[in-house]
Each structure stands twice: as structure tokens, then as C-alpha cells.
Amino acid sequence: MGTWLTNNKDIIGIALAVIGLAVTAYTVATARTSQRRDAFMRMHEVLLLPEIQEGRRLLYQVDAIDDVPSQNTIEYQKINRALAIFDTLGHYVRRGHVDRREALELWHHSLVDLKPPAETFIQARKSKHRSEWTPWPRLRWLMSEAAAYRSKEDCCKARQTPGSV
Numbered sequence: 001m002g003t004w005l006t007n008n009k010d011i012i013g014i015a016l017a018v019i020g021l022a023v024t025a026y027t028v029a030t031a032r033t034s035q036r037r038d039a040f041m042r043m044h045e046v047l048l049l050p051e052i053q054e055g056r057r058l059l060y061q062v063d064a065i066d067d068v069p070s071q072n073t074i075e076y077q078k079i080n081r082a083l084a085i086f087d088t089l090g091h092y093v094r095r096g097h098v099d100r101r102e103a104l105e106l107w108h109h110s111l112v113d114l115k116p117p118a119e120t121f122i123q124a125r126k127s128k129h130r131s132e133w134t135p136w137p138r139l140r141w142l143m144s145e146a147a148a149y150r151s152k153e154d155c156c157k158a159r160q161t162p163g164s165v
Ligand SMILES: [Zn+2]
Pocket: 108, 109, 150, 151, 154, 155, 156, 157
């Protein structure tokens, strides 16, 4: 046994190094998964805050640009905040801080329903701020991802596939 160890110490050393690397890689991957889960849970809690829900509810009432509340109202600020949070979620998903599938699984229908009034609100905001830039590009990206997303749950059963309309 002693001779075998002496003869094979290079191989044993390499094997131990490989095992060490594998353990490190596993630990890093597990920590990343857990960090992503924590980040999503925190975002999810924020998205469910009453004032953010109220912002979404107010946004659903916007059919045309004239329905957008005046800029200095609480209603406008609530809608603004609700959309800004989704923009942040889009940013986190794109950066890999939050798992794309997890975010879309829980929010795809809200994002799809939100798209028409959100686009109207964005147009109103652009004209009111008299700015050239279009706000919340990550929100718009997230809304288009949601439009293409199909859940395996019952919620999507009646939904038509993109392009079939
Ligand atoms: Zn669905």
C-alpha cells in the first residue's frame, strides 16, 4: 500500500484537486441558486405591496392617453412606481439576478394584461416630460417575454399561441 501511494501520488494529487474543484463549483452553484431565489422572493413581495397593486389597478383603467392621471397626482405616482418595479424586475432577470422562468411563471398574465395601458402611459409620460428617451426599456422587454411565455399550469390553456390570431 505504501509503495502504491508513493508511485501514484501525482495521480492522487490530481484526483484530490479535481474533487476539490467539483465541490467548489457545486457550492458556488448552490449559493447562486439560493441568492436568485431570495432576490425573486424579495421582488415578489414588493410587487404584492398594496400601493404597488393599487398602481396596477389604476393602470388597468387607462384606455386612452386622456385617461392617464395628471403628473402631480398620487394616482400618477402610484402607476409610475408599479411600472418602475416591473422595469427593475426586467433588469434583474436580464442580468441573471432573478430566474427568468420563475419570474414569468408568476407574473406572465399580469404583464400581458398590463401591456396596452402601460404603452399608453409610457407615451403620455414621454410627452409630459418632453423628453426624447423612452422610459422602462426593461419593462417593455419583460412584457414581450411574457407575451411569448406559456405556463404548464391551467392558466394558459385557453391562450392562443403567438401568431395564431
Ligand atoms: Zn398562464
